Amino acid sequence: MASDTLTSTAGRAGGSGSGEGPGRRRPLSPRAALTALAVLLSVISVLPVLWMLTSSFKTRETVTDGRLIPTDFTVDNFVYVFTEVPFARYLWNSFFISAVITIAALFFHSMAAYALARLRFPGREKLFGAIFATLLVTAPVVLIPLFMVARELGLLDSYAGLVIPAIFNAFGIFLLRQFYLGLPKELEEAAVIDGCGHWRVYWNIVLPMSRPILSALAIFFFLANWNAFVWPLVATNDQDLTVVQLGIASFQTQYTSNWNYILAAATVAALPMLILFFVFQRQIVESIKTSGIK
Amino acid sequence: MSSVAAKERRAAAATAEAPVSTRGPGLSRRHREWLAAALFLAPDVLGLLVFVAVPMVLSIALSFFQVSGFGSYEWIGLGNYERMMNDPLFWDSMKITGLYVVILVPVLFCVSLGLGLLVKQKLPGMGVYRTALFLPYVISLVVVGVLWKFLLDEQTGAVNRAMRAAGLDGESWLGSPSLALGCVIAVMVWVMMGYYMIIFLSGLQEIPKEYYEAAKLDGAGPWTQFRSITWPLLRPTSFFVLMMSTVAAITGGLDLIFVLTNGGPANGTSLAIFYIYQQAFGFGEYGYASAMGSFLVLIMVAVSAVIFKFTRGGRFDDGE
Amino acid sequence: MLQHGNDAGQPAPAPSPAGASRRRFLTAMAGTGAAVAAPALLTGCGTARAKGGNLQFWNFYGPQRSPDPAINAQSKWFTDMVGKWNATHARQIDLVYLPQPTYLNGFKLPSAFATGEGPDIFMLSPGDFLRYYNGGVLEDLTPYMEKAAVDDFGSALDSRKVGDKVYALPMEVEPLAMFYSQQLWEKAGLSEADIPTTWDQMLDIGDKLGSRTTAGLVFETNPGYYQNFTWYPWMWQGGGDVLDERGDVAFDSKATRQALALWQDAVRHGIAPRTVPAAGDVIGGFKGGNVGMWQQGIWNVSSFKAFAPDYPYGVFRLPTPPGGDYVTALGGWSFCANAQGRDPEAAAEFCVWALGSMEDESVDRMVDWCVGAKSDVAPRATALERGAAKGGYDSEVMRKFKDEIFPGGRAEPRYPPVVYKAISDAIQGTMLAGRGVGSEIERATRSIEAYTKSYKGASLI
Numbered sequence A: 001m002a003s004d005t006l007t008s009t010a011g012r013a014g015g016s017g018s019g020e021g022p023g024r025r026r027p028l029s030p031r032a033a034l035t036a037l038a039v040l041l042s043v044i045s046v047l048p049v050l051w052m053l054t055s056s057f058k059t060r061e062t063v064t065d066g067r068l069i070p071t072d073f074t075v076d077n078f079v080y081v082f083t084e085v086p087f088a089r090y091l092w093n094s095f096f097i098s099a100v101i102t103i104a105a106l107f108f109h110s111m112a113a114y115a116l117a118r119l120r121f122p123g124r125e126k127l128f129g130a131i132f133a134t135l136l137v138t139a140p141v142v143l144i145p146l147f148m149v150a151r152e153l154g155l156l157d158s159y160a161g162l163v164i165p166a167i168f169n170a171f172g173i174f175l176l177r178q179f180y181l182g183l184p185k186e187l188e189e190a191a192v193i194d195g196c197g198h199w200r201v202y203w204n205i206v207l208p209m210s211r212p213i214l215s216a217l218a219i220f221f222f223l224a225n226w227n228a229f230v231w232p233l234v235a236t237n238d239q240d241l242t243v244v245q246l247g248i249a250s251f252q253t254q255y256t257s258n259w260n261y262i263l264a265a266a267t268v269a270a271l272p273m274l275i276l277f278f279v280f281q282r283q284i285v286e287s288i289k290t291s292g293i294k
Numbered sequence B: 001m002s003s004v005a006a007k008e009r010r011a012a013a014a015t016a017e018a019p020v021s022t023r024g025p026g027l028s029r030r031h032r033e034w035l036a037a038a039l040f041l042a043p044d045v046l047g048l049l050v051f052v053a054v055p056m057v058l059s060i061a062l063s064f065f066q067v068s069g070f071g072s073y074e075w076i077g078l079g080n081y082e083r084m085m086n087d088p089l090f091w092d093s094m095k096i097t098g099l100y101v102v103i104l105v106p107v108l109f110c111v112s113l114g115l116g117l118l119v120k121q122k123l124p125g126m127g128v129y130r131t132a133l134f135l136p137y138v139i140s141l142v143v144v145g146v147l148w149k150f151l152l153d154e155q156t157g158a159v160n161r162a163m164r165a166a167g168l169d170g171e172s173w174l175g176s177p178s179l180a181l182g183c184v185i186a187v188m189v190w191v192m193m194g195y196y197m198i199i200f201l202s203g204l205q206e207i208p209k210e211y212y213e214a215a216k217l218d219g220a221g222p223w224t225q226f227r228s229i230t231w232p233l234l235r236p237t238s239f240f241v242l243m244m245s246t247v248a249a250i251t252g253g254l255d256l257i258f259v260l261t262n263g264g265p266a267n268g269t270s271l272a273i274f275y276i277y278q279q280a281f282g283f284g285e286y287g288y289a290s291a292m293g294s295f296l297v298l299i300m301v302a303v304s305a306v307i308f309k310f311t312r313g314g315r316f317d318d319g320e
Numbered sequence C: 001m002l003q004h005g006n007d008a009g010q011p012a013p014a015p016s017p018a019g020a021s022r023r024r025f026l027t028a029m030a031g032t033g034a035a036v037a038a039p040a041l042l043t044g045c046g047t048a049r050a051k052g053g054n055l056q057f058w059n060f061y062g063p064q065r066s067p068d069p070a071i072n073a074q075s076k077w078f079t080d081m082v083g084k085w086n087a088t089h090a091r092q093i094d095l096v097y098l099p100q101p102t103y104l105n106g107f108k109l110p111s112a113f114a115t116g117e118g119p120d121i122f123m124l125s126p127g128d129f130l131r132y133y134n135g136g137v138l139e140d141l142t143p144y145m146e147k148a149a150v151d152d153f154g155s156a157l158d159s160r161k162v163g164d165k166v167y168a169l170p171m172e173v174e175p176l177a178m179f180y181s182q183q184l185w186e187k188a189g190l191s192e193a194d195i196p197t198t199w200d201q202m203l204d205i206g207d208k209l210g211s212r213t214t215a216g217l218v219f220e221t222n223p224g225y226y227q228n229f230t231w232y233p234w235m236w237q238g239g240g241d242v243l244d245e246r247g248d249v250a251f252d253s254k255a256t257r258q259a260l261a262l263w264q265d266a267v268r269h270g271i272a273p274r275t276v277p278a279a280g281d282v283i284g285g286f287k288g289g290n291v292g293m294w295q296q297g298i299w300n301v302s303s304f305k306a307f308a309p310d311y312p313y314g315v316f317r318l319p320t321p322p323g324g325d326y327v328t329a330l331g332g333w334s335f336c337a338n339a340q341g342r343d344p345e346a347a348a349e350f351c352v353w354a355l356g357s358m359e360d361e362s363v364d365r366m367v368d369w370c371v372g373a374k375s376d377v378a379p380r381a382t383a384l385e386r387g388a389a390k391g392g393y394d395s396e397v398m399r400k401f402k403d404e405i406f407p408g409g410r411a412e413p414r415y416p417p418v419v420y421k422a423i424s425d426a427i428q429g430t431m432l433a434g435r436g437v438g439s440e441i442e443r444a445t446r447s448i449e450a451y452t453k454s455y456k457g458a459s460l461i
Helices: A002-014 A030-055 A076-083 A087-118 A124-136 A139-152 A159-167 A170-181 A185-193 A198-209 A211-226 A230-235 A244-249 A259-292 B002-017 B027-062 B079-085 B088-119 B126-138 B141-151 B158-165 B177-205 B209-217 B222-233 B235-251 B254-260 B272-282 B286-310 C002-009 C017-032 C038-042 C069-088 C100-104 C108-114 C126-134 C147-160 C182-187 C199-209 C225-237 C254-268 C282-287 C300-307 C344-356 C360-373 C381-389 C396-408 C417-432 C437-454
Strands: B065-067 B073-075 C055-059 C093-097 C121-124 C174-181 C215-218 C291-297 C313-316 C328-331 C334-337 C409-411
Touching: A030 A259, A030 B088, A030 B126, A030 B141, A030 B177, A076 A087, A076 A259, A087 A124, A087 A159, A087 A170, A087 A198, A087 A211, A087 A244, A087 A259, A087 B027, A124 A170, A124 B027, A124 B235, A124 B286, A139 A159, A139 A230, A139 B027, A139 B272, A139 B286, A139 C108, A159 A230, A159 B027, A170 A211, A170 B027, A185 A198, A198 A211, A198 B027, A211 A259, A230 A244, A230 C108, A244 A259, A244 B141, A259 B126, A259 B141, B027 B065, B027 B286, B065 B079, B065 B286, B079 B286, B088 B126, B088 B177, B088 B235, B088 B272, B126 B177, B141 B158, B141 B177, B141 B254, B177 B235, B177 B254, B209 B222, B222 B235, B235 B272, B235 B286, B254 B272, B272 B286, B272 C108, C055 C344, C069 C093, C069 C300, C069 C344, C069 C360, C100 C108, C121 C126, C121 C344, C126 C147, C126 C225, C147 C344, C147 C381, C147 C409, C174 C182, C174 C225, C174 C282, C174 C396, C182 C313, C199 C215, C199 C254, C199 C291, C225 C254, C225 C328, C225 C409, C225 C417, C254 C417, C254 C437, C282 C291, C282 C300, C300 C396, C313 C396, C328 C396, C334 C344, C344 C360, C360 C381, C396 C409, C417 C437
Parallel strands: C055 C093, C055 C121, C215 C291, C328 C409
Antiparallel strands: B065 B073, C121 C334, C174 C291, C174 C313, C174 C328
């Protein structure tokens, strides 16, 4: 596998015509060229984030000095972020809300997707089309009516108001359905012959089998909700319900911007996701692959 | 919510456990399947109805009213739609959206596909490269906006400092309309490329390697291999990426625009979605904004219907 | 949904103009059959009226904590004020802090009002006055004020009045001037005598002060009410205006053209930057040596004092065009009461108690704000006197603001969103997209004319 795929694209990228393995005659082998390219692109990709991280350790005077490595290293910005502003509270709010949404959403979406993929009932395709169509409803357009709905249900200014409207999203249903369509039919048939009902098939067979895609979606739902900004802004006034993205917004005032503090806050907001990503990256990468198609 | 779910679970379990003996004449089994499907679907369908469909219908209803922003409504029929037709700023924003989508989607597609092909290679340290390339995706658009505003600053930003160090004049990245739109697109590509890269990677890894071996025996070069094997077999993935990124391009990015450019300079980054947002929440023109929003949704439905048709109802069964 | 349908069937609370039109809306909705759920949802509007509880005071100062000691002092001024009210009045007030960008550019306030969840007391800028007044949410404060207090405010109330009635009370007056770096000034071989009094001199000096990393002359670049506010003086100086005294559109004039051309030329010749330095951080921009001159407001004086007390800077009056007269724009926020809130009477009483009564306490509070917590010109004559007596205007910069810069001031106009947007597009289009001044003015004029023709509401000027 290694060699054929290597040459199939090495030629394109490296520009060396003959696909006869790594050509030693040339000063730069395609393999080395590809590695160099990968390194270069990786640096370009990561550098801005790195810049944010290191700049958050600079003082107000040096924060715009254009150097990657701080000359006056300080952790005051972070001390400030955690002591003067209830950032710990913001982090907890974001964590709690994202976690609850993720769990509820995965449960409901997998149930719905299972029905759409594996059960036969009249109007199935139409229903799926309708659900799929909700992907096209744009959030800014429905924000005011959504606000009205949330108010009527008594959801404003509460954790419930941050959680419940965010659960329902056709994207998860769509991806899970794709996954369930690809499961072998025999599994269910065997189970049905064994006398299992649909719930048992779902709970005992389908759910365990979908662990990889569920863990992928879990990461993404968590990520998306951690990063959400607009709805929490509209749905809450209570300072105790402030989520971390709103916390960053409160760092900006109209006439001055303290980049050192803002970047420290931004780092604090981004760090949990970066850590999550580093810890679970194998699962993430493996499972986006599963979730992508089939 | 959770108690409802629990009830359904019990109900579903009950129907599931009753069965075998009453299996009988098939009809009841079919009905049982219908019932199970209904229960399985109930929470999500209800939720989507209340939190997506009802607001959408409400929003369409609002588009026929002049709304003062203080709770008074006046029926004006198609007045908002007429205003939309004659509003040069709306059509400017549609043009900018068109330009944005037409540039962003193909660029993102090519970059992600290129990266997918690259990270499929077995190279030393490939895990690190994949990580690095995916990393920007996990950062929120609010943070991304703050970060790039900092980096692209005309006088003190790192980008211009680097350019000056290289003997070039700095640019006012966010200060001229076309450059600013370019920056928004570039930042979006930077954020999203890792995600689509992984999608492409998974598509690429599903192509049986025997095809390439056979092609090589026939003396096909890398380009021929790409054209005759990779490209056609990757078609389902490509459609998926195209569809996702188009929808995301038309409706997304509001947080980023809000933080990075606020629609400026000179409305140069005022995408339709931003203009709608501005009319609604900046100026209290909820009725008018609803009309434009409904129009945008209509366009999205049309665009998606085309892509949906190509992808055969969202099923990516076969590429050939 | 059904349950909410039942709610809608209950007798409606006290009818109001908004309620009546809402019913029309609902009837029409039922007629179209557009949405079954809509009536139940929309009748919820205005429920704040029926709600009890503490009055909500939305502001962008406090309570909060900031790296800027000046901002902390401002926050304390708010919490002290509300604390004092709560200690002496039965109707309690909660201070609700919203970050400034959220308050200014965000949709928090409009969406809260649109859904009947608006605050009882809030801060209002001139640019928003008409929208809220025409929406019927501003409580008339006149019955709660003494005549002497209204006179004490004088012309500072003009843009907050409709007819003889006062609908908002300004807490501050904020004139615009040109701030400059004395360091760069000296480095360029300039002296006090070189302080520009004409536009041409200003551009020349901006050119001298500028370099690749230093913006010689800075005008606001971000589109918004604030940018319009900073641009108006340049138009006014040549005798131009958006609407004349009869309310007719007068935007197409020589003065408007030269004002747009001034900003366009400054940007085109690289004298003024296309984006504000240090992302709008005035103190940081000056201290970092990235700015020569910056058109800014008086509020920066307190920030300089807090952050860079030793930094040498100066201020001067905005230069004028040939044949023009000196004018600057006066900004500043005001308190107002929500006429559809929980208790409009108490809210109005609070606004007057805080800023507009003849009691010493009320005047001193304004003095504390304008020369203590912040650096502003006080909108009341008595407060300005007391502030001066307290030494609040003794420093060179504050003296200049009070005696030279402020006297030629004109209040920020209260144009509604459509007019604001037309002007903003003209400024942005000429300044940053290099479009023709003439065509942009024509376009703006057309759109303002179309709007004023159909406009119904309080006077625009």
